[in-house]
Amino acid sequence: MTEKIAHTPPHAPSRGPRSLIFETGAPESRCVMPPSPDVPEIDLEEALGGALRAEPPLLPHVTEVEIARHYSHLASMNFGVDSGSYPLGSCTMKYNPRVNEDAARYEGFAGLHPHQPFDSVQGALELMVELAADLGEVAGLPGVTLQPAAGAHGELTALMCFRAYHVDRGDARSKVIIPDSAHGTNPATVAMCGYEVVTVPSDEHGGVDMEVLRAALDADVAALMLTNPNTLGLFDPNILAITDAVHAVGALAYCDGANLNAIMGISRPGDMGFDALHINLHKTFSTPHGGGGPGAGPVCVTEVLAPYLPGPVPYRRDDGTYDLGEPARSIGRVRSFYGNFGILVRAYAYLRALGGSGLREVSEQAVLSANYLKERLREAYDLPYDRTCMHEFVLSGSRQKRESGVRTLDIAKRLLDHGFHPPTVYFPLIVEEALMIEPTETESLEELDRFADAMLAIAKEAAADPDLVKSAPYTTPVRRLDEAGAARKPDLRYRPEE
Amino acid sequence: MRHIPVTCEQREAMLRAVGCSEMSELFSDVPDEVRLNRPLAIEGGLGEMELVAHLRGLADANEPASGLVSFAGAGCYDHYVPSIVDHVLRRPEFFTAYTPYQPEVSQGTLQAIYEYQSMICALTGMEVANASMYDGATALTEAAMMACRVTRRQRVVCAGTLHPEWRHTLATYAAAGNFDVTFLPSTAEGGVAITGWEAEVSSALEGGDVAALLLSSPNVYGNLEDVSAAASVAHDVGALLVVGANPLLLGVLEAPGIQGADIVVGEGQPLGNAMSFGGPAFGFFACREQHMRHMPGRLVGKTVDVDGNRAFVLTLSTREQHIRREKATSNICSNQALCALAAAVYLSAVGREGLAATARACIEKAHYLRDRLLETGRFAAPWDTPFAHEFALRYEGDVAAMHAALFDRGFVAGVPLSRLDPMVGDSSGNADDLVLFAVTEKRTRAEMDAFAEEVVAL
Numbered sequence: 001m002t003e004k005i006a007h008t009p010p011h012a013p014s015r016g017p018r019s020l021i022f023e024t025g026a027p028e029s030r031c032v033m034p035p036s037p038d039v040p041e042i043d044l045e046e047a048l049g050g051a052l053r054a055e056p057p058l059l060p061h062v063t064e065v066e067i068a069r070h071y072s073h074l075a076s077m078n079f080g081v082d083s084g085s086y087p088l089g090s091c092t093m094k095y096n097p098r099v100n101e102d103a104a105r106y107e108g109f110a111g112l113h114p115h116q117p118f119d120s121v122q123g124a125l126e127l128m129v130e131l132a133a134d135l136g137e138v139a140g141l142p143g144v145t146l147q148p149a150a151g152a153h154g155e156l157t158a159l160m161c162f163r164a165y166h167v168d169r170g171d172a173r174s175k176v177i178i179p180d181s182a183h184g185t186n187p188a189t190v191a192m193c194g195y196e197v198v199t200v201p202s203d204e205h206g207g208v209d210m211e212v213l214r215a216a217l218d219a220d221v222a223a224l225m226l227t228n229p230n231t232l233g234l235f236d237p238n239i240l241a242i243t244d245a246v247h248a249v250g251a252l253a254y255c256d257g258a259n260l261n262a263i264m265g266i267s268r269p270g271d272m273g274f275d276a277l278h279i280n281l282h283k284t285f286s287t288p289h290g291g292g293g294p295g296a297g298p299v300c301v302t303e304v305l306a307p308y309l310p311g312p313v314p315y316r317r318d319d320g321t322y323d324l325g326e327p328a329r330s331i332g333r334v335r336s337f338y339g340n341f342g343i344l345v346r347a348y349a350y351l352r353a354l355g356g357s358g359l360r361e362v363s364e365q366a367v368l369s370a371n372y373l374k375e376r377l378r379e380a381y382d383l384p385y386d387r388t389c390m391h392e393f394v395l396s397g398s399r400q401k402r403e404s405g406v407r408t409l410d411i412a413k414r415l416l417d418h419g420f421h422p423p424t425v426y427f428p429l430i431v432e433e434a435l436m437i438e439p440t441e442t443e444s445l446e447e448l449d450r451f452a453d454a455m456l457a458i459a460k461e462a463a464a465d466p467d468l469v470k471s472a473p474y475t476t477p478v479r480r481l482d483e484a485g486a487a488r489k490p491d492l493r494y495r496p497e498e
Numbered sequence: 499m500r501h502i503p504v505t506c507e508q509r510e511a512m513l514r515a516v517g518c519s520e521m522s523e524l525f526s527d528v529p530d531e532v533r534l535n536r537p538l539a540i541e542g543g544l545g546e547m548e549l550v551a552h553l554r555g556l557a558d559a560n561e562p563a564s565g566l567v568s569f570a571g572a573g574c575y576d577h578y579v580p581s582i583v584d585h586v587l588r589r590p591e592f593f594t595a596y597t598p599y600q601p602e603v604s605q606g607t608l609q610a611i612y613e614y615q616s617m618i619c620a621l622t623g624m625e626v627a628n629a630s631m632y633d634g635a636t637a638l639t640e641a642a643m644m645a646c647r648v649t650r651r652q653r654v655v656c657a658g659t660l661h662p663e664w665r666h667t668l669a670t671y672a673a674a675g676n677f678d679v680t681f682l683p684s685t686a687e688g689g690v691a692i693t694g695w696e697a698e699v700s701s702a703l704e705g706g707d708v709a710a711l712l713l714s715s716p717n718v719y720g721n722l723e724d725v726s727a728a729a730s731v732a733h734d735v736g737a738l739l740v741v742g743a744n745p746l747l748l749g750v751l752e753a754p755g756i757q758g759a760d761i762v763v764g765e766g767q768p769l770g771n772a773m774s775f776g777g778p779a780f781g782f783f784a785c786r787e788q789h790m791r792h793m794p795g796r797l798v799g800k801t802v803d804v805d806g807n808r809a810f811v812l813t814l815s816t817r818e819q820h821i822r823r824e825k826a827t828s829n830i831c832s833n834q835a836l837c838a839l840a841a842a843v844y845l846s847a848v849g850r851e852g853l854a855a856t857a858r859a860c861i862e863k864a865h866y867l868r869d870r871l872l873e874t875g876r877f878a879a880p881w882d883t884p885f886a887h888e889f890a891l892r893y894e895g896d897v898a899a900m901h902a903a904l905f906d907r908g909f910v911a912g913v914p915l916s917r918l919d920p921m922v923g924d925s926s927g928n929a930d931d932l933v934l935f936a937v938t939e940k941r942t943r944a945e946m947d948a949f950a951e952e953v954v955a956l
Contacts, residue, residue, distance in 0.1 A: 018609070020609070020616075021613050021846055022613070031580065031846065031847040031848070032580045032848055033852070034851075034855030034859060035859055035939045035940075038943040038944075039862050039863050039865075039943050039946075040862070040866065041862065042865055047861065047865060048722060048750075048861070049722055051715075051725070051751055051884075053748070053751060053752045053753055054752075056749070056850040056851065056854050057617075057620040057621045057753070057850055057853065058850065059620060059846070059848075059850040060845070060846045060849060060850075061850065062846055062847075062849070064847070067582050067843060067846050067847060068582065068586075071586040071592075071606075071610070073606075074592075074605070074606035074607075074610055075589040075591040075592055076591065076606070077605035077606040077609075078603065079595060079600070079603035080590050080592070080594030081594040082590035082594050083590075086596065088596055091596055093596060094501070096593070096594050097501060099549060103553045103557075105584070105772075107557070107562050107564060107565060108558055108560045108562055109557050109560070109562075110562075110564070110773070111562030111565060111772070112560055112562050112773060112774065113562075113564075113570040113773050113910065114574050115572055115913040115917050115918075116562075116563045116568075116570055116905075116910055117901070117902065120560060121560050121561075122559050122560065123556040123558065123559030124556070124560050124775050126556060126559070127556050138538060138540070140534075149636070149777070150830070151831075152819075152832070153632060153830075160674050163674060163675070164673075183820075184819040184821070184823050185819050185820075185831050188823060188829035188831075189829040191824040191829075192643075193674045195675075197824045235527040235528055237527045237528075239532060240532060265534060265537065266533065266534060267528050267533055267534055268534055271532050288836075289594070289595065289596045289597070290593050290834075291592055291595045291596070291604075291607035291610075291835035291839070292597040292598065292607070292796070292832050292833045293778075293832040293833050293836065294777070294778030294834045294836060294837055295832060296778075310670070331670055332667075332673070333635070333663060333666040333667045333670055334636075334670055334671075335632055335633050335635050335663075335667055336633050336634060336635040336661075336664065336667070336765070336777075337574070337663070337775070337776025338776055339777055340777040340778035341774050341775035341776060341777050341778075342772070342774040342777065343778055351542060352541065352542050352552060352553075353542060353543075353546075354500070354542050355540055355542020356537045356539060356540035356541075357537055357538075357542075357543070358500060358542055358543060359538055359540065360538065361502065364521050365504060365509070368512055368513065368516070368521070368524060371516040371518075372515055374516075375516050375517075376515075387527070388526060416600065416602055421596075421603065427820075441502050442503065443503070444503035444504060445504050445505075445508045445511075445512065476602040476603055477602070477603070477605050478601070478803040478805075478809040479803045479804050479805055479807075480602065480803060480804050481601050481801050481802070481804075482801045482802050482803070482804075483801065483811050483813070486811050487813050487814055487815075490790070490797075490813060491799055491800040491801075492615055492626050492627075492790075492797055492799050493616040493619045493626070493627070494616035
């Protein structure tokens, strides 16, 4: 296999870079024709008070077939979940069921205007109320907003609710505690909320160091933000002691829900003592990642915090009809309208397909598959935290770096030649040369074995022929990029004179 | 319905391989006190056929505006979406991909975003556009925070004519503690924030602590603001001008960048995205090159690979949270890539003349409808201010009853302004009888004539 890949010509002729859409077509090329005028022509200059543009915007001139070919070619240069295994840690790249895609496009959903009469959108509101209730059940936290557009947006929403809660009690606080294993969004969110970040180191088992935590907790701490299972893929066995200690100083406990796929139906963040949780519907609930979005980041909170959630919130009236209302002490909106509704439809479809028992099976299989891969790879790579993992685990490429100069980045690039998307690399920051692997429950045993075989083969390649790995990939549409050059002299838009 | 390919037999073998005799052993780190010892109370287990029937039932319980003669706008518009757009979005290589962190296998997403950024720059007259934000309201709010970073000031001044949902979002973020907002009073008398109010705006901007003046053109009433005048009052006090724009109308309207805007934002839904009850769509965000390192969100840049081939990559990421953590320009770590892709395909499909013709059609039809509605005698013009494809009229009667009666006849009679959130800083209190009408290229003269006749017949 090594030989074959190493000697594959770098680029198959049908792939590789393509013209920009601006460089395609001719000035007279057209795709869709504008509608024929059927009302009297008006003098735009006069009607608009003179604010007309002198020249039309520089947009492409192309026919439909050129658009189809252009984007078809671009698609062929992309790797998605349908292309192969995508074990990107903390991103939960599971299969996206197709019926969910269809449902979001039903005209009865996609054709709704957010400000049409509420009695004409009862089905949409019912779906939102049901989805919110189900997410609250998974979380063990009954107050739910579906408004946030992404996980980071959900984090921000929850912290804003925390802030409002403390301010309401006349107890404005200034600090938020975050473990050093946290996602970068956590400290960035805290800063946007005007709080100071206090970083605490993890203990030798990868969990929260209770002594350090207790020392950091005081009456000025507004919250602890914690990911459980954490970014090492480990469930913190001290979780109740942690949330108790947080509550003892009047602070609140926030759970980053990035890793919810490990614990559905097994343990609920609300039962662990968390006051709020954001859920990434695009991770745990199978809505597609879309090349970076759109996703959705609903937030679930305790009854105490529910009055602070952003409005409007959909609810069921006593007569069985549905409406939108404003929570009593709402922080206000965090965006326009009600949320990424099309994403909510997909997540709801997923929930109704699986039900409560199906969700538990998902988590069990996700955890089993991760442990299976960990067992298969533990000899060939360093395993800094050798414990039963949840839905993901973290290897280190430090042995390869030390023995042959092959870095984790090289291993990741070489995986591309083997037909796999690499794991998350260099995260969490507390593991040197980290490789964070999350297979998800939707990979077959055969695929898991193929991925493990590829990782083992690369470990051998690194030892036998380090340069082969260090120059990978060879078979992708383009090869390693000059990223430093891109940042030094940014070219961020097409300029026709070039 | 399961999406788990591992068989029961394989599952047993995998358990043995990890040294467990049963599944519960894998969860030994989960303390007994926090285990859920009952099934989740969530209905489900539907097969695909039953699931489709259930979802169709919910969809059919709605009466979508897209199937009616709709004049509803207020930030979400019923434009025609060419067929090719959704065919591109349905390519699984696009919609099942993650953020393009591995550029060697993400050139499709990356090139599409680079082209999208180029199109947004062309529309707005700006030099740099990011890969998109959540929506128009959050893009505006991020622009306010960026202006604070650029100017090292902590207060922004926001026009009373901005969409109330955008103003609410701005106020929510401001309440979190990092900046202050002064809302100019609502100017429902003239329908604009700037023209005729320059002295009031200047006085709100006094104090030497204002980072930005925020407004949109068209504003929430559909009226056009004097962006150049706004730029001049803002720049006089060292503040930036942030302009919200409708991207489709920029086919004919002057680019805000030419008029002096420093940051241009807006809601991208009109460009090839379904209304979908208000989401998902995307926010666009564009600024000048000199401020680019203060920008939030992702950026795609052009570079080369080791063989010298043109290639694209996420760049300037030292602004972002995964590197800067609490010192990042924003906590945003995603974009609305697929919605931005829809916009890029849409703009390619209509082309530069097509976008101008579509914008012109919307504007001409809106002017036609306004004349027809004034002729009915049931509506009065609250002001005579230049507008584009959306306008407000005062209804002489019970707005709710009128709206409901016309809905029953197959018309969405615009958006009553009372339907929008109570306006922050609104002191006029005279908006309750105002109705906002938006007209897109989908509406025909025959539909508008029929609508006017129904209004007369009320």
